[in-house]
Every structure is written in C-alpha cells, then in structure tokens.
Amino acid sequence: MRTEPILEIKGLRTVFRVRGREIAAVNGIDLVVHAGETVALVGESGSGKSVTSLSVMRLLARGIGAIDAGEMLFRGKDGTVRDLAALGEEEMRRIRGNDIGMVFQEPMTSLNPVYSIGDQISESLRVHRGTGRSTALEAAVALLDKVGIPDARRRAGQYPHELSGGMRQRATIAMALACDPTLLIADEPTTALDVTIQAQILDLLQGLQRERGMGVLFVTHNLGVVAEIADRVAVMYAGRIVECGPVAEVFRNPRHPYTLGLLNSMPRLGAASAMKRAGEKLNAIPGMVPSLADMPAGCAFAPRCGFAIEACRQNIPALESVAAGHGSRCIRWQEIAR
Numbered sequence: 001m002r003t004e005p006i007l008e009i010k011g012l013r014t015v016f017r018v019r020g021r022e023i024a025a026v027n028g029i030d031l032v033v034h035a036g037e038t039v040a041l042v043g044e045s046g047s048g049k050s051v052t053s054l055s056v057m058r059l060l061a062r063g064i065g066a067i068d069a070g071e072m073l074f075r076g077k078d079g080t081v082r083d084l085a086a087l088g089e090e091e092m093r094r095i096r097g098n099d100i101g102m103v104f105q106e107p108m109t110s111l112n113p114v115y116s117i118g119d120q121i122s123e124s125l126r127v128h129r130g131t132g133r134s135t136a137l138e139a140a141v142a143l144l145d146k147v148g149i150p151d152a153r154r155r156a157g158q159y160p161h162e163l164s165g166g167m168r169q170r171a172t173i174a175m176a177l178a179c180d181p182t183l184l185i186a187d188e189p190t191t192a193l194d195v196t197i198q199a200q201i202l203d204l205l206q207g208l209q210r211e212r213g214m215g216v217l218f219v220t221h222n223l224g225v226v227a228e229i230a231d232r233v234a235v236m237y238a239g240r241i242v243e244c245g246p247v248a249e250v251f252r253n254p255r256h257p258y259t260l261g262l263l264n265s266m267p268r269l270g271a272a273s274a275m276k277r278a279g280e281k282l283n284a285i286p287g288m289v290p291s292l293a294d295m296p297a298g299c300a301f302a303p304r305c306g307f308a309i310e311a312c313r314q315n316i317p318a319l320e321s322v323a324a325g326h327g328s329r330c331i332r333w334q335e336i337a338r
C-alpha cells in the first residue's frame, strides 16, 4: 500500500560558493517520502546528507549556500502542495516547526539555554496556533510526558543544562512534534548519545511516527540505524544518490559497489567494540571521498571502485531500475552481488 507523498524532491541541486568557486554539495537528487514511512539518507561524511535536509528546511547559510535547481514539493497539514524551493522566508517560517519538525544531532542547536524547557515547547504552540499561555504550557507538560521524560511537570520548569543529553534530545523531539507536523526531519539525532540511550531514542521516534503517521526523513551514517528504523534507504555519494530502494531489498541485494562496500564495512555484532578497543577504523572502503571542487569525470566512485572499467570514467551513470522501487547508478549493477 502506498500513501500520498509528503515530500517529493526532484532534481535538487544545492551549491556553495567557496573561494570564488561554485561547488555542488547536492547534485541533482530525486527523493520521495510518503506519509507514514521513514526514508533514511545514508553515506560517508561529506556526501551531502545534511545539505539535503537543510535545503528542504531552507536553512542554508545565506549568501554561501543556495538551491540552484530542482523542486521540493511538500504537502502541508492543510493538504496543499507547495514547492519549498520557491517559497519566501515568511512562508517558510510558518512551515518550520509547524508542518515540518526538525531534530538535529546536538540538542542545544534547537534549545535556547536561557528559557525553560516548558516555555520553549509551548512557544511553538503559541506562535503557530495562537494557543494561550497556560493551555500551551499544559500541552508542553503532556508532550514531555509523551516522550518519556519522568516527572514532566517539574522538568518543564527546568533549563536545558539541568537535563542529561538523552533527556535534552527527548525534549527537542517533544518540541519538534508539538504542532503535529506531517514531516519530521531528523539529522543524526542519536549520534551524540551513548548506545543504550540511542536505542531508546530510536524506539521513541519509531513509536511516535507510527502513532502519528508522519513521514520521516532520517539522516545517518550508520547502516545499523538504517536497518533498525527505515522503510526505504537512499545511499548518497558525493552529492548524488547512487542507490535507493526498500531497506530489506537493498541490504539483501545491493546493486551499487559503494553500498556493497558500506555493508561489508558494517561490523558484526560485538565486533564494533572489539575494533574500537584495538583502535581500528570501521572504514573498509579504500581511498577517500573526492573533493567536490575537483570531481573525477564519470562516476564519482570509480577511483575507489573494484568494478570500475573505462566506461565508468566517461559518463555519469544514470539511475537504472534494478527492480520495482530499487535503483542503482552503476552500469555494472547486474554483476554486483553480496
């Protein structure tokens, strides 16, 4: 069963001006998030995951980063579809925190240190819904309780520094969900937390998503997290989506050498901590991500790819259909097997 698309990104290209040169951090991506599904955006550091989420929220640093091409069709709470790429700042401000909720890696980027947790959550309701002060504060307490913060009423009166990292992230989730958004964008929301807290936050997000039927765009570099939480996955490399499809399908049957490399570098259960103790890196793909200012011709992964042939260095591969809903940007996808 397919629900309606909440977010439909078509041909998005986002550029930065760096020392007088233009680099494309996101270079023509297509991505759909339906109601009630979680789509994970995964890839190594610098692949363009955060720039994609910042583009959707239109939070690119003004004068440095800009959307250069493409559409981001977004269905808001009232059911109207608008192109986020074409909206003015005033309209975006009405959408952020209202139709689109956001959770980042570091809770303190969303929380203001000088206001109490309860004030910050109720502020969102007051701004977007015109809810009165005491009603909004009651709603904030209920939300804090909902996201698993014990003694929510007392906590609502506390300041961010009085909460632990895990509790702070729960509070930002409460804030993100206060206005019942149709889309939640979570950029590495558990990366800064230790492992047991990570698992709890993922459970919380999953539960809330099921209950509310939101679409979730989940940015992570961790394939274990993808397996845990996502319905579909898009693998990013140097600003492009190189493979996408249902998580189970892509994990079982990866058809891009980069995805294969990421999966092979995933530690088996228990191996991660052993490797950490031994000081080894989890990166099993040889070589480095190319500089966006100096991209190779053809497939950007070719310099690191064991499957690369001359043709790979000629043209940028198109996204080919592997199976229904499963695509790969590799001309040799038929020969790739796990």
Ligand SMILES: Nc1ncnc2c1ncn2[C@@H]1O[C@H](COP(=O)(O)OP(=O)(O)OP(=O)(O)O)[C@@H](O)[C@H]1O
Residues within 6 Å of the ligand: 016, 017, 018, 025, 043, 044, 045, 046, 047, 048, 049, 050, 051, 052, 061, 064, 065, 221, 292
């Ligand atoms: N403010 C900026 N100014 C200039 N270039 C930028 C800026 N932000 C991002 N970039 C460029 O965009 C690329 C992609 O960055 P992005 O933050 O999207 O990576 P990411 O996939 O989220 O990586 P990570 O896993 O480290 O968070 C960077 O490597 C950099 O070249």
Ligand code: NI
Residues within 6 Å of the ligand: 049, 050, 051
């Ligand atoms: Ni990032």
